[in-house]
Structure formats: C-alpha cells, structure tokens
Amino acid sequence: MTTVLGCIADDFTGATDIAGLLARSGVRVSLRIGVPDGPPRDTAAFEVIALKSRTAPVAEALAETRAALRWLQAAGAQRFFWKYCSTFDSTAEGNIGPVAEALMTDLGVDQTIYCPAFPENGRSIFMGNLFVGRQPLAESPMKDHPLTPMRDSNLMRLLEPQVTRPVGLADRLTVARGPEALLAELAALKTQGVAHVVVDAVANEDLAVIAEACRDMVLMTGGSALAMPLPGLYLADGTLSADARGAERPQLGTGTIVLSGSCSAMTNRQVADYTRRGAPSFKLDPLDLAENGAQPVLDWLAAQDLDAAPLIYATANPESVRAAQERLGVAGAGEIVEATLSASAVAARDAGARRVIVAGGETSGAVTKALGVSQLDIGTEIAPGVPWTYCRSDGQQIALTLKSGNFGTETFFTDAQQRLPS
Ligand code: ADP
Numbered sequence: 505m506t507t508v509l510g511c512i513a514d515d516f517t518g519a520t521d522i523a524g525l526l527a528r529s530g531v532r533v534s535l536r537i538g539v540p541d542g543p544p545r546d547t548a549a550f551e552v553i554a555l556k557s558r559t560a561p562v563a564e565a566l567a568e569t570r571a572a573l574r575w576l577q578a579a580g581a582q583r584f585f586w587k588y589c590s591t592f593d594s595t596a597e598g599n600i601g602p603v604a605e606a607l608m609t610d611l612g613v614d615q616t617i618y619c620p621a622f623p624e625n626g627r628s629i630f631m632g633n634l635f636v637g638r639q640p641l642a643e644s645p646m647k648d649h650p651l652t653p654m655r656d657s658n659l660m661r662l663l664e665p666q667v668t669r670p671v672g673l674a675d676r677l678t679v680a681r682g683p684e685a686l687l688a689e690l691a692a693l694k695t696q697g698v699a700h701v702v703v704d705a706v707a708n709e710d711l712a713v714i715a716e717a718c719r720d721m722v723l724m725t726g727g728s729a730l731a732m733p734l735p736g737l738y739l740a741d742g743t744l745s746a747d748a749r750g751a752e753r754p755q756l757g758t759g760t761i762v763l764s765g766s767c768s769a770m771t772n773r774q775v776a777d778y779t780r781r782g783a784p785s786f787k788l789d790p791l792d793l794a795e796n797g798a799q800p801v802l803d804w805l806a807a808q809d810l811d812a813a814p815l816i817y818a819t820a821n822p823e824s825v826r827a828a829q830e831r832l833g834v835a836g837a838g839e840i841v842e843a844t845l846s847a848s849a850v851a852a853r854d855a856g857a858r859r860v861i862v863a864g865g866e867t868s869g870a871v872t873k874a875l876g877v878s879q880l881d882i883g884t885e886i887a888p889g890v891p892w893t894y895c896r897s898d899g900q901q902i903a904l905t906l907k908s909g910n911f912g913t914e915t916f917f918t919d920a921q922q923r924l925p926s
Contacts (some may be wrong), residue, residue, distance in 0.1 A: 505532075507544075508744050509734060510576025511552040512569055512607075513587040514599065516868040517890075517908030519554030520880070522587045522728035524891030526550045527882040529735035531748045535880045535893065537872050539571045544579035549748040550735065551579055556869040557599055558588070559651050565599040566606045573610055583722060584611065585734075589865075589908070590622035590727035591641060592634055592662060593652040601666025604700065604725050611722050615694050617674070618659060619714055619726035621705035624888040625911065627727065628706040632673045633657045636910075645769035645910075648822040650834065651866065659702045672698035679703065679710045683717035690717070705730070728889055753883055754894050754901045758926045759810030760859040761852035762917050763845045764817035765867030767825050768909030774863065775819045778917040784808055785815040788844055790828040790837045798844045802851050810857050813921060816848050819863070842867055846874035853897055860904045861920050868906035880904065886920045887912040 511526075513519035519535055527533040527550075534548035538555065553572040557565035569586075576584065586604055594600045604616055621629045626637040636644035640657035647653055656662055660671050678689045686703070693701055705711050708729070715733035718724050724731075738744035762783075764775055779785045786804050801816060808814040818841040820828075828837040849860060849871045860875070862868045880893035883903070890907045897904075905920050912919065 505547060505549055505748060506580035507547050507551045507576060508549045508581065508738055509583050509585060510579065510581030511550070511585040511587055511731065512572045512576070513552060513554050514558040514603070515556060515589070515865040516554045516872060517865040517906045518587050518589055518728070519552050520891060520893060520906045521889035521908060521911070522585070522731050523552045523882045524885050524889055525728045525732040526735055527750055527891060528732065528885065529739070530750050531735050531744065532750050533882040535882060537878050539568065539575050540878065544575060547579045549744055551576060551581065557603070558593060558865070559595065560599065562597060562599055562602050565603055569603045570606060570610060573607060583720070585731050586723065586725040587728060587731070588620065588725070590620045590625060590627040590729070591636060591646045591654060591910070592620050592659060593649065593654065594662070594666070595652055598662070598666050601663050601700070605667055605669070607723055608699065613722045615690065615699050615701065616721070616723045616725050617690070617701045617703045617714070617718055618663065619703040619705055619711070619730045621711065622727045622729040622889065623705070623707050623711070624729065629659065629702070629704045630706055631675055631704065632660045632702050634659055650767055650825050650829065650838065663700055663702065667700055669699035670697055671700045671702065672696070674701050674703045676704035676706060676710065679705060679713050683713050686713060686717040750882070756901060756903055756926070757856060757858035759855070759857040760813035760861065760921060761810065761849065761857040762813055762815040762861040763849055763867065763871060764815065764819045764863040765841050765845050766864030766909040767819055767822070770910045770912065771819050771863045772821060773914045774912060774916045775815070775817050777914045778815055781918065783815050784812055785817065788816065788818040788841060790818065790832055790840050793840045793844055794832055798847050801844060801848060805848055805851055806855065810852065810855060815917065816845065818845065838866060842870035846870045850874050853900065853902065858900065858902050859921070859924060860902060861917060862905065863907045863909070865908045872904070872906070877904065884923055886923045887916060892920070892924050
C-alpha cells in the first residue's frame, strides 16, 4: 500500500508511541527499526522509522534522518512527521532543530510547527512553555534525566540556539479560535520570515484544531499526540482508503521478561510496584557490572521460571545515577547497563521468553538491536502511547513493548501482561 504519512522518530519508544497512537484509528501501522536496507517492501499506510538519534552527534542524526526521509519518499509518502519526545528532550547542541531544518531543506518547505504536547500524559504547552502535569518542564523530574537534563521550560528559548532561522509562537488564544485562525496566524508569521513556529496546546481539542489546520503541511514536527487525529482526517477526506486495516494478534508462547533501564520518576515507581507484588527481580549496579561483568545476572536469569515474568532493572534514584556516572562517565554508565539488559533479553528469548517488556528509550533501542528486530506491527495499546508490538526475533514470533521513561501508570508491568493474555 502507498504510504500516506511517513514518520521519523528520534528514539525507539518515541516511535512505538506515535505508531500506537496512529494505530488507535484501526489502520495498519508499520514500524521500522532504523532505515531499512533496500527499497520499500510490504509498506503500510502509516510508516514510522525509529532512529536512535536523540543524543547522537548532530552530523550523524542529520545523515540518518535524511536517509529515512528518502526511504519514506520512495514508499510514496508526501507528508512527513518528525517526532521527538513530549518533554522536548535534547541537549544544548540538541538535534531537534537541526534535523527539522534539514528536513525542511530537503522537502523545500519554509515553515514547520513544533508541538510536543501530549495532554493525556500531562504534557501541555502554554505561551510556549512546556508543562509536565502542573510543573514547568525545568522543575519536573526531567531536570535530572541521565542523558538530557531539561533546565529550561520555554520551547522558543530551547529551539533558538538549535536553528538558523527565526522562531515564533502561535499561542493558545489563536488555537482556541479554530483551524482557520491558526492557518491565518501561520501565514502571518511566514510573511515575517518565521520558519519555526511553536504551537500551544493544553488539551486534545487543541491538537484536533492544529492537526486539522496542518494536515496538508508537508512537514509537521511534534509529539505523538499531534499525529493521532491524522488517520481520521485522512480517512474522512479520502486521502486514505478504508481498507488499510490493522495487525492481527499472533500466537505466542507464555514466557515473559521485564527489562528496565529507565531512571525516570515513573519507572522508579513501576519497578517498586512490581517488586512489591513479589515478582522475581535482579537489580543491576553499573559499578558492579564494570567490575564483575554480566555473568551473575545471566546465571540468575537461567534459574528463573519465565512464566513468573522476572524483572531485571538498573532503574535507580538520581543520587545513585549520579554516583555511577561520576565513576564511569554518563555514556560509560549508560552503555554498560544497555549492554547488560541487551544480553539479558537475548538470553531470555533463547530460554523461551516470547513477551518482552522494556522500559527506557535508549534501553529499548539497544534491546531491539540485540534481538535483531527490524520491523514491528503495532498491536493492542497498554497505556497512552505504549502499544504491544508483534515482530520476529531469530525466527521466533515475539511480542515486544517499549515504554519510554515517564509513560504508563505505576502498575504498567502488570498492565502489560494483562493486556496480552495467553
Ligand atoms: P528514559 O526513557 O527514562 O529516558 P533511557 O533508557 O532512554 O530511559 O535512558 C536512561 C539511560 O540511563 C540509559 O542509557 C541507561 O543505560 C542509563 N542508566 C540506567 N540505569 C542507570 C544507573 N543506575 N546509573 C547510571 N545510568 C543508568
């Protein structure tokens, strides 16, 4: 099927997040891990390419994104969505702006919008400032993220150093006046040379207005929630045919493994909840891993009953993370944890795990790579923005869910298992 919308996400959980929200409409959504080798095959109406570019050097992020764009164009897409995190995760040398500008250049467009709002998950934008629940971003737990600590809440100020052309705002007062008012504002900003427009949204109704106004924009950028209304709009106007149906659930074995490399506040609560319920668990310590390697956890795993859905986690509080980073470096600590969780995933699969639950964006990237997964079909949703996906790993049909740090409620790990009964 010809692709109607081509999405590029800067990390793996971001990709499953947008893919899951697009799939809510019942249309088939296919997710590719990295830019596929060779020309497009078996393409879906909505194609999402997951990159691992959020914290990559800018040049690398640009090259990967441009290759993804070319692949999606070859799949027939004429509209594109650049998806980043609803907390606008980026470093000062961040990739969000440069990637957007590269896409604009390649697509020949002179304006795009930025709207990471995700009201169902408590992310809202007002007067260009991003809130997490009731807190400004820079006062939320995101200020302590291991790789992308967010110390400013104002999206224009975050974006300006990352781009070469002017940044502006279409505020909530405009959005509240409806799609035509927003289009008029975008046009007015364009005449002033504003290429990058942050758009306020505090509720799903705002996102519906923005999506309706911008549905034919060649390039939109933002969080996954902004893309959610697009399938419905494309079905209604005939851009998308009604036979673009979603994925069937495959037959799966019962063995389950839970792997957590996220240190977000929510994941800390999820791990605490899961262990409180008596789930078998193994806590990884990066310093111990650096000294003694991964064999102890692999030995522990080999002795587990996978029907009891054991948990292996490096999830820790900000003080422990800082202590590990001081000794091993930020990248060093991250890599050792990711490598261990990846090895655990492979060992669990080889021991019969067919349901794999992963917490953490970077962690998910590392785990899917180790499992050799390259394409996932989107299945049932566990929490807003977190679906189960169906894929093949080493010839086995498996189900995989990839949860980004702050997503899901406290009971996510059990919710996931309940959403996929045997
Ligand atoms: P999130 O989705 O919450 O951002 P990520 O997996 O993207 O989670 O990022 C968390 C990073 O922190 C990963 O690189 C992970 O390996 C690293 N990490 C996990 N546990 C620890 C720890 N105890 N100490 C230091 N770094 C850690």
